[in-house]
Structures are given as structure tokens and as C-alpha cells.
Amino acid sequence: MDSRTEMRNFADSMAKILAIRFSALGDVAMTVAVLKSFADRYPEDDITLLSRPVAAALVEGLSQNVHLRSVNLADYKGLGGLRRLSRELISEGYDMVVDWHDVLRSKVIRFFFKRAGRKVAVLDKGRKERKKLIRRHNKKLVQLTTTPERYAKTLEDAGYPIRLEPYRMFGDRPADIAELHDIVGEKTAGDIWVGIAPFAAHEGKIYPLPLMREVIKELDAKGVHTFLFGNGSEERQWCEKLESESSHVTSLIGKSDLRKELRLISNMDVMVTMDSANMHLSALAGTKTVSIWGATHPMAGFCGQQVEGSVQVQQEGLECRPCSIFGKTKCMHGDYRCLTTISPQKIIETLKAFNI
Numbered sequence: 001m002d003s004r005t006e007m008r009n010f011a012d013s014m015a016k017i018l019a020i021r022f023s024a025l026g027d028v029a030m031t032v033a034v035l036k037s038f039a040d041r042y043p044e045d046d047i048t049l050l051s052r053p054v055a056a057a058l059v060e061g062l063s064q065n066v067h068l069r070s071v072n073l074a075d076y077k078g079l080g081g082l083r084r085l086s087r088e089l090i091s092e093g094y095d096m097v098v099d100w101h102d103v104l105r106s107k108v109i110r111f112f113f114k115r116a117g118r119k120v121a122v123l124d125k126g127r128k129e130r131k132k133l134i135r136r137h138n139k140k141l142v143q144l145t146t147t148p149e150r151y152a153k154t155l156e157d158a159g160y161p162i163r164l165e166p167y168r169m170f171g172d173r174p175a176d177i178a179e180l181h182d183i184v185g186e187k188t189a190g191d192i193w194v195g196i197a198p199f200a201a202h203e204g205k206i207y208p209l210p211l212m213r214e215v216i217k218e219l220d221a222k223g224v225h226t227f228l229f230g231n232g233s234e235e236r237q238w239c240e241k242l243e244s245e246s247s248h249v250t251s252l253i254g255k256s257d258l259r260k261e262l263r264l265i266s267n268m269d270v271m272v273t274m275d276s277a278n279m280h281l282s283a284l285a286g287t288k289t290v291s292i293w294g295a296t297h298p299m300a301g302f303c304g305q306q307v308e309g310s311v312q313v314q315q316e317g318l319e320c321r322p323c324s325i326f327g328k329t330k331c332m333h334g335d336y337r338c339l340t341t342i343s344p345q346k347i348i349e350t351l352k353a354f355n356i
Contacts, residue, residue, distance in 0.1 A: 039063035197278035202327035204295030
């Protein structure tokens with residue numbers, strides 16, 4: 001009896017699967033194509049993503065058998081809180097858990113599910129392979145399995161093999177952005193729109209802001225309309241200052257929400273991002289992306305889905321790179337030369353391939 005048949009016997013009827021992925025937003029975004037591929041392959045089964053409320057913008061309307069169970073983890077602090085959350089989830093009738101996060105919180109939840117007799121499958125993060133990729137000496141520079149492929153493999157381990165297909169939220173056409181015209185204006189024939197997301201969670205992923213400012217200023221001088229994406233008060237202050245100094249720059253921070261920003265991103269001629277959530281959001285929106293890589297590396301598998309024609313900008317020939325999987329590691333040289341030695345002109349030249 002194969003695992004798929006075992007699952008059918010276990011669930012008695014339609015399977016109801018809980019997939020856990022709390023954060024970060026980019027990792028949650030990489031679940032979307034996997035969820036859609038599952039939904040298409042197994043329309044008789046339900047899969048629910050357990051994640052933060054912000055994930056609603058990514059999965060709502062994806063398919064009738066894909067759902068979001070949003071949770072504010074601040075409401076479930078400590079072991080007692082996670083026990084309470086687990087009891088709530090078990091009472092909701094999930095037959096099994098697919099743990100796409102494999103952190104302390106998700107381990108606690110799957111423990112209670114397993115104790116309740118529910119089936120559990122866990123993501124293989126490939127930690128050993130990643131360590132070989134970032135070690136200081138004798139790095140093993142090989143392409144690792146991508147995160148979406150790892151998500152899909154976890155479903156296969158649970159008895160649900162899928163054919164992983166790329167997914168575009170808005171199909172092959174840009175989304176309607178009439179509700180944003182008062183903020184961004186209306187795109188007309190001949191207009192060039194470039195989105196720039198210059199921030200990331202960790203310093204090892206952020207192209208130096210003074211250099212990014214040079215890129216934006218040169219685009220502004222060309223008459224290219226540039227839209228700045230980000231979050232937080234410091235990011236907002238930087239973007240609004242640049243907006244006030246420029247003729248064709250619009251900051252979106254504090255003016256929109258994720259749903260609207262995804263629609264706007266689909267109207268960009270190209271997005272310029274770090275190795276960050278916006279790179280994955282751009283792919284979901286179907287927009288070509290120029291992604292800038294520093295301490296991290298595409299070989300670690302976090303590129304995820306890519307729109308054809310997208311380009312990765314990185315400084316080649318540095319023996320110290322990559323030194324980090326997530327960009328958290330402090331630079332051994334103290335200067336983040338993997339980023340500081342990428343000239344603004346190199347990025348401008350890269351954008352010329354997109355007729356910009």
C-alpha cells in the first residue's frame with residue numbers, strides 16, 4: 001500500500017491538510033506556487049496555510065481548496081500559548097500537518113498533532129549542504145534545491161506528489177490599478193516605470209543606500225518614473241526625502257497595502273530588488289526583476305520562482321562569498337565588499353537590457 005492510499009485510509013474522506021509557514025514574507029510568498037500546484041493536482045482535498053495575517057494578500061482567491069488560517073503569534077506566547085493554539089487547530093479537524101518552517105514554534109505544534117494521532121511531514125532545509133556553501137574555506141559552490149522544490153518534496157513525503165508549476169497572480173497582463181491612480185498617476189504609452197525595493201532584513205543583503213541613491217537619481221534624470229517600496233519609519237524617511245528631491249520618484253511607503261502593491265508591481269517594466277521578499281512578490285506579479293546579491297547567493301536555493309528575462313547582479317570572484325545564508329553574518333572584512341564594489345553604473349547598464 002503506497003503512502004497516498006495510507007493517507008486516504010487515515011483521513012476516511014477528503015484530506016484536510018495544515019501547512020505551517022509563519023515568516024518571513026519572502027518564504028511565505030514561495031509557498032504560493034506550491035499551494036496552487038497542489039490545489040490543481042488534488043481538487044478534492046483541502047490545504048490551509050497557517051501564517052501571519054499579511055499572507056491573505058498572497059493566497060486569497062488562489063483556489064477554492066486553498067485557505068489561510070491566520071494567526072497573531074503574540075496571542076499565543078510561550079509553551080502554554082502554543083499548546084492552546086495546537087488544541088484550537090486540532091479541533092478544526094486537520095488530518096495532518098506539513099511543517100514548512102521547522103522552527104521551535106512549528107515543532108511544538110506538530111508535536112501536539114502527532115500526539116493526537118495526526119500525520120506529520122517536515123521540511124528538509126538542507127542545513128548540511130548550506131554549511132558547505134558558506135564555510136570560509138573550500139566552499140562547495142553547487143546549486144542547492146530551491147525552497148519551492150523543498151516545499152513540494154515535503155508534500156510528496158506526506159503522500160501528495162505534485163508537478164510544481166510557476167504561478168502568476170494576474171496572468172499574463174498587468175493588473176488594474178485604477179484605485180491607485182491618485183497616488184501613482186496613470187501609465188500611458190511611452191512611460192517607463194521601474195520599481196525599486198532597496199531594503200532587506202539584514203545588512204549583508206542591502207545595496208548601500210548612497211549608491212542606490214545614485215541609481216535612482218540617474219533614472220530620474222532620464223525621465224524614468226521610479227517607485228520606491230519598503231516598510232518602517234526609517235525606510236519611509238529615506239524614500240520620502242528622495243521623493244522630495246526628485247521629479248519622477250514616488251514613495252509607496254505608508255500609502256498602500258500589500259494587495260495594492262502587488263497590483264502595482266505587475267505594472268512595472270522591471271523591479272530592482274535585494275535578495276528579499278520583494279524579489280518573490282515581483283515574481284508572483286509576473287514582473288521581470290533585477291535582483292542584487294551580496295553576502296547571500298542564489299545557489300542557496302532562495303531564488304524561488306523567476307520570471308523569464310530576470311537578471312541577478314552579484315560581484316563575482318570574491319573568495320569570501322557567499323558567507324551567509326540569510327545575510328545575518330557580519331562581514332569578515334568589515335566593508336561588505338560584495339555589495340560596495342558593485343557600481344551604480346553596473347546596475348544602470350543592466351537596466352539597459354530592459355530598454356531603460
